[in-house]
Amino acid sequence: MNARLFVASLVLNVFLIGAVAGGAGWLIGRSGVGYSLESAGGQLPANDRKAFRQALREVRRESRQVILDGQQARREAANLLQQPTLDTNALGAALERARNADATIRGRLEQRIVEFAASSSPQDRNLLADALLRHVGRQRPITAKNTP
Numbered sequence: 001m002n003a004r005l006f007v008a009s010l011v012l013n014v015f016l017i018g019a020v021a022g023g024a025g026w027l028i029g030r031s032g033v034g035y036s037l038e039s040a041g042g043q044l045p046a047n048d049r050k051a052f053r054q055a056l057r058e059v060r061r062e063s064r065q066v067i068l069d070g071q072q073a074r075r076e077a078a079n080l081l082q083q084p085t086l087d088t089n090a091l092g093a094a095l096e097r098a099r100n101a102d103a104t105i106r107g108r109l110e111q112r113i114v115e116f117a118a119s120s121s122p123q124d125r126n127l128l129a130d131a132l133l134r135h136v137g138r139q140r141p142i143t144a145k146n147t148p
Contacts, residue, residue: 008081015074040131048124052116059112063105070101 041052060067077094080087117125 005081040128043127043131044124048120055112055116056109059105059108063108066101066104070098070105073097073101 041049041056043049044052073094077091077098080091080094113128117128120128
């Protein structure tokens with residue numbers, strides 16, 4: 001195996017391991033450790049937390065085929081990288097299908113979070129906002145007091 005193919009295979013394997021771990025988390029209804037909007041649901045009061053997680057599970061269940069299509073596209077990309085002659089067009093197309101599946105799922109999850117937030121209390125929205133700000137690595141800005 002030549003060095004270029006080995007490096008490409010190594011990079012793809014790391015990518016695939018991350019994708020499988022993320023996909024598995026989605027399918028079982030858990031988000032990874034961190035400060036994403038999804039993980040912020042764990043900080044909500046019990047009833048709201050249950051409703052939040054249920055809403056995200058519904059998105060994943062409804063999107064199961066899209067998730068599977070993305071996984072299949074990654075498998076196709078891995079297979080193409082292992083071929084003696086690299087078909088860059090086919091590889092690019094497979095990776096684009098995987099990327100589109102990821103973007104579709106993310107968009108659906110975010111839309112469901114928007115719907116949840118629209119019917120939530122200001123306190124619950126603040127918890128979600130704090131998680132989002134931590135996720136992007138910023139401190140929550142200090143709000144100025146209204147003075148007469």
